[in-house]
Amino acid sequence: MAHEYLKFVSNMQSASLQDLMREYGTEVWNYAFLLTRSRHMSDDIAQDVFLQAYLHISSFRGQSSLRTWLFSITRNKVINYKRSAFFRKVTLLDFFHQAPSAPSAEEQFMNRAYTDSIWEAVMKLPPKYREVLLMEAQYEMPLAEIAQLLRVSIGTVKSRLHRARAKMRTLMEEAGSVEGG
Amino acid sequence: MKEAKPEWYARLKRGPFEGDVFSSELQREVEARAESGQTGRKGTAGKTRLNAKGAALAAVAVLLVVVAAFVTLSSSPFDSGRQASIGGGGQEEPAISFGSAMDQLRLGMTQEEVLQALGNGGVGMSTYRDFSQEHREDPKDISTWSAVDLWRYDFGVRDGYEVRQGKGIDNLEDGFDLDGIRSGEIEAQLIINWRDRKVERVIAKMRSDEGTIGTTRLGPVIEHDAPLAVEEPPEEDPTASSPPDPELPAPNEGIRAVGDSAAGKLQLRPDKSGDESVRLLGAPSCLGQETDVQFLGNYELVLQRLSGEETVVQSFEQLEMIWQGNETVEFRKLDFADIELFLFFPRYTDCRALEFYAYSVDKATGEAANYTFRDGENDLPFWNTSPQELPKAEDGKLVVEGGRWAGQDGAVRYFFEPDPEKHQLRLVDEERIP
Numbered sequence: 315m316a317h318e319y320l321k322f323v324s325n326m327q328s329a330s331l332q333d334l335m336r337e338y339g340t341e342v343w344n345y346a347f348l349l350t351r352s353r354h355m356s357d358d359i360a361q362d363v364f365l366q367a368y369l370h371i372s373s374f375r376g377q378s379s380l381r382t383w384l385f386s387i388t389r390n391k392v393i394n395y396k397r398s399a400f401f402r403k404v405t406l407l408d409f410f411h412q413a414p415s416a417p418s419a420e421e422q423f424m425n426r427a428y429t430d431s432i433w434e435a436v437m438k439l440p441p442k443y444r445e446v447l448l449m450e451a452q453y454e455m456p457l458a459e460i461a462q463l464l465r466v467s468i469g470t471v472k473s474r475l476h477r478a479r480a481k482m483r484t485l486m487e488e489a490g491s492v493e494g495g
Numbered sequence: 496m497k498e499a500k501p502e503w504y505a506r507l508k509r510g511p512f513e514g515d516v517f518s519s520e521l522q523r524e525v526e527a528r529a530e531s532g533q534t535g536r537k538g539t540a541g542k543t544r545l546n547a548k549g550a551a552l553a554a555v556a557v558l559l560v561v562v563a564a565f566v567t568l569s570s571s572p573f574d575s576g577r578q579a580s581i582g583g584g585g586q587e588e589p590a591i592s593f594g595s596a597m598d599q600l601r602l603g604m605t606q607e608e609v610l611q612a613l614g615n616g617g618v619g620m621s622t623y624r625d626f627s628q629e630h631r632e633d634p635k636d637i638s639t640w641s642a643v644d645l646w647r648y649d650f651g652v653r654d655g656y657e658v659r660q661g662k663g664i665d666n667l668e669d670g671f672d673l674d675g676i677r678s679g680e681i682e683a684q685l686i687i688n689w690r691d692r693k694v695e696r697v698i699a700k701m702r703s704d705e706g707t708i709g710t711t712r713l714g715p716v717i718e719h720d721a722p723l724a725v726e727e728p729p730e731e732d733p734t735a736s737s738p739p740d741p742e743l744p745a746p747n748e749g750i751r752a753v754g755d756s757a758a759g760k761l762q763l764r765p766d767k768s769g770d771e772s773v774r775l776l777g778a779p780s781c782l783g784q785e786t787d788v789q790f791l792g793n794y795e796l797v798l799q800r801l802s803g804e805e806t807v808v809q810s811f812e813q814l815e816m817i818w819q820g821n822e823t824v825e826f827r828k829l830d831f832a833d834i835e836l837f838l839f840f841p842r843y844t845d846c847r848a849l850e851f852y853a854y855s856v857d858k859a860t861g862e863a864a865n866y867t868f869r870d871g872e873n874d875l876p877f878w879n880t881s882p883q884e885l886p887k888a889e890d891g892k893l894v895v896e897g898g899r900w901a902g903q904d905g906a907v908r909y910f911f912e913p914d915p916e917k918h919q920l921r922l923v924d925e926e927r928i929p
Contacts, residue, residue: 335517339515340510343516352751360521364525370872390873427512432503433511436511451509465875469813470813470815482503
């Protein structure tokens, strides 16, 4: 909340940028990772998000919390990356022989590095369920704020959460690690 | 009906990784770029993290993993034109017209037959969807297939054309560049879905003379015509299990909202997929009274012309609407110099702000279009208005009094100018109001 004053400014100082990155850097990076499952892309996206926030702080008018605003930029950046990836795929001939069931080296690394094995299940969720689950569970965002960020109705958020939890239960049962829920 | 939060939520609080994932080195790079005013990607000058494999991993992240890319290296102008257009900027016209291609395509054709009919070349790809483990395929529903083989053809691509971003993660029509078609940069796009190396269905989108986008299909109609659909099959809405009330409108039938234009009628209709929920709200809240009617489902907004011809203007996925009574509601119509502007409010009340969508019917051409709200670099599908002061037209501008959010003093009044060329309402001014 310390940065809410930013809704009244048109230019951000370097010191504010540093503070902003220190306070929200991990959350923005994690959100990017949840959507992309790529460390490298998350590095790039998180950097772009803060650069855009720095350059366009005047467009933040307190229409949401600062964190939600940053998440909104993150989401748009991910969409941009997705689009470029989709339209580049016809040239990705080196991907031809990669079996879809074989985890990449990056995925194998990530599975070893998670703080909790539950994240392996989270990452198996379809992205739209993964996203809404983490908004609520990790970031503790109110439903209305999630709906605002995702640009869907609150009913849709509820429906996705319900399905996300159900899928998580199934995945955790399969992994033999149900610990409530 | 409120679900208790599972105990395992606590295990997610720490985040997926220990330590500073957004390291001080990454932060310093941002500061350096900010100080130097470098706004673009740093790939051109410095190190580039997004290599080809990185881009492929991005595809993993967006549900679709490219598992194959088949490129016939022929010198056919049809092939090279298509491939260049997908990458951005086709130079050559296809050797076959769009109409001729559609005439020759038939369901069940083999790949060899299609190549023979459309030319000796092709750009194809297979996609693999990232479903969760319990997923089951429905042979009649492409959105449930784990693997989908696609060939895409672009026709009439203008020089210098560049693919633009889609409008959202959940937009199931992202496989088509609708903006490119709408703007005339691409005349038409056609996607063939293969099943067992035979044509399963063909979906084509093209720009009509009026500037609208029409869809032509061969094969079964599927939800949203989604060749790259990433949705799982519809599941029961956990909050909508009660049987329909006989006093309520029948689900999946009729017209939910209407707008009268000089060119015809705008009609919002439930999708034919048949999963619309119609029920009483049940309890009073910010969203309405307990006797209000709540609609939830997929919808299509169509322009039914005076001639009876229909054009789909927009599709909605899992749209929630809450209205008083069960009568068909009317769009709010505002008059501008060149267009009739129709505003659609999915709900009639809220504590703070109401979402609304905008559509136009061009007075000269009769073209119907979905307008977006352009705020700086952002193109937004809807805007918010105060529930008490609904938007109005003044001096050629759309004036919107914004919602009042928690923790804010006052509100903002926004001024938008319609841009009929780009189908946008461009934010040109704003003022704070008490």
